[in-house]
Amino acid sequence: MSQLEPSNVLIVDDLPENLQALDALIRDDQRVIYRAQSGEEALALLLDHEFALAILDVQMPGMDGFELAELMRGTERTRDIPIVFVSAAGKELNYAFKGYESGAVDFLHKPLDPDAVRGKVKVFVTLDRQRREARRHIEELERSRREQEALLCQLNATQEELQRSLNMRDEFMSLVAHELRTPLNTLFLESQMRSLQIKRGNLAAFAPDKLDAMVRRDERQIKAMIRLIDDMLDVSRIRSGKLSIRPAQVELMALLDRVVSDLSVHASAAGGSIALRPHEDVGGCWDEFRIEQVIVNLLTNALRYGGGKPVEVSVNADSDQVRIEVRDQGRGIAPEDMLRIFEPFERVARNGEPKGLGLGLYISRQLAQSHGGELSVVSTPGEGSVFTLTLPRCESSGAAPEQPAAETTDHHP
Template sequence: MQAEHPTKLLIVDDLPENLQALNAIVRGEGREIFQAGSGEEALALLLQHDFAMAILDVQMPGMDGFELAELMRGTDRTRQIPIVFVTAAGKELNYSFKGYEAGAVDVLYKPLDARAVKGKVQVFVSLYEQREAVRRQVEALEEARREQERTLAQLNAAQTGLQRALAMRDEFMSMVSHEMRTPLNTLYLETQLRKMQLERGNMAAFGAEQLQRMVARDDRQIQSIIRLIDDMLDVSRIRSGKLSLRPGWVELSGLLRRLVQDLTPQAAIAGSSISLDAGTPVSGWWDEFRIEQIVVNLLTNALRYGAQKPVHVTLRVEPEQVRVEVRDEGAGIAPELQEKIFEPYERGAGNEAPSGLGLGLYISRELAQVHEGTLAVRSMAGEGAVFTLTLPRRDAPPA
């Protein structure tokens, strides 16, 4: 301990030979001796180091020992340092009284008794080292307490996270059951109806027009189930770091026209419409399937939460990037929810009960980031929301 934390002693005397003699008396293992030839030099050292004690010569030119002691007692940093005065003056000058009055713990007269000086120094050094050892132990205990608090906070956070994960798991399983039960129930009822018609021999129920409607209904329900499964698989790929792209040369304005055309019937059913502003053709190296997935998610959300008002799609072409904006005229998104909606299993409240697993925006943002792009939202209450997909333009496949 002493090698790591040497005990520092200060001796002050204007005569070099006295400093040398005092140094020889008080030096010892684990001690570091600092010497000053004046009160001014001593003050400079006192401001830089923590001393176990100070031995001051009383009679010095300029600032004497008593003045230096008064300054030390008036400063918080040096107030607690034990002071021992040494003087060559006779005892009849009553320096002892003045020294104790100045705050000294002892006054020694020259010629010094080396053994007495060593004994006194050893007492104060031992007291200092004990105090320092206690202080370090207290600091170590305080650090251990803080570390314990940090660990406890981490455990509490982990427990909260675990509880939230369990709640999310239960909610997720409930959502999956609900979302898959709807198309499966429809398929089951359709199957039972056909079985009943076959058992009754009612083959007229399976005419060309009726079969077309049956196949269309079956296809919609099957596609709903496939989308749910694909979303769950995408989340699994994202979390395992296995989500990859298959980039190809894509003409974006044509892709947007096709998607808007495909979703126009769905918009009509929802009492809405979709407009497109994508007059500037632009091509780049993107994964067409994944870009389509993002845009379909954004359009589906806009129709769901757009209050049956028109949805607008805009393609903006810039030198180094393209931006696809999907804007609705719904109720908007509160500021505190604008990042939360990109978390998995978060579902907004629109005109009807929320549907889906709440994975669309989460997957879409991850897909944008894998393209080295971004997906962001801006919204104000009562003014709808604008989702912006930004993609980098490249004339060659990404590395």
């Protein structure tokens, strides 16, 4: 427990010798004595300090003790300070009655009885210390209550976050099982059909043209599972700080042309199309594999939610940076979903729309930021969305150093 500060006692008398005598009488280690020779001086001190007791001389020129007491009782800051009046006037003037009427706790006649004065001052100083001690305890209790409330709020938030994590884990496991089951079921049914054809001796089912179609179907299902596993591994690397970037000189338009060409077949099969607007060659120092990963994610997302309408890819570049825009004409993104879509495992698919793990945009933004760039979106519900990948055009000599091989051997195929 911290030591309490000494109590303040105010003595007011127009005669310096009276002040000095009273000061000497009541001074103590637990008290600080303030002197005032007029009501005006006393009021100034009362505004600056808290007092355990005020001892006022009644008969003073100008503002007398009664007038000072009246002012003290009329002010919030000073109205509860105990007042003891001191007077040399005879008892026949009935000053004591007037003093008690003005709110005094006692009235002393001069010459003062030293023991009585010391005893009264001790009582009020003790009461003041008890009051301040009680106030300090109340403040400590209030502080403790606020700390407990803050701790409780923090605990509740932690519990909610834990429950959210548990729910996310359960949902994630369910989603992974569902996403893996689809290609595995397809592969299983294909193998069953082939076994049946072999048992029946129907070798015509394995003619070169049909066998080639079988292989392509198998590859699609296997690639779907590989993409799913790669996404989960990337999330783990991002959260552990082990996602590496290996920058090198990249010709962007050639990369985009290759990706658009590869995905156009998939887009046509889904009744859509992808167009790359012409642009002069754009060079930069990036991790080509990771940038391709982002573009594939953006285009796949645009095809998935674009409602079968055309998707356009365009490039804008200056000396400092390059901006790649992927524009679709789908239903757009609601304002409340604009930030959420970049969080892991968040999906905004509606009924009838394809679902996924909700990792693509999260991984893509992390990859953009790891290049010193940004991935943003502008969308108007009913009018489609524009995702913009912004990358700095750094030189290879200023690129970030490659991570140790132990952390990168499984990052790139």
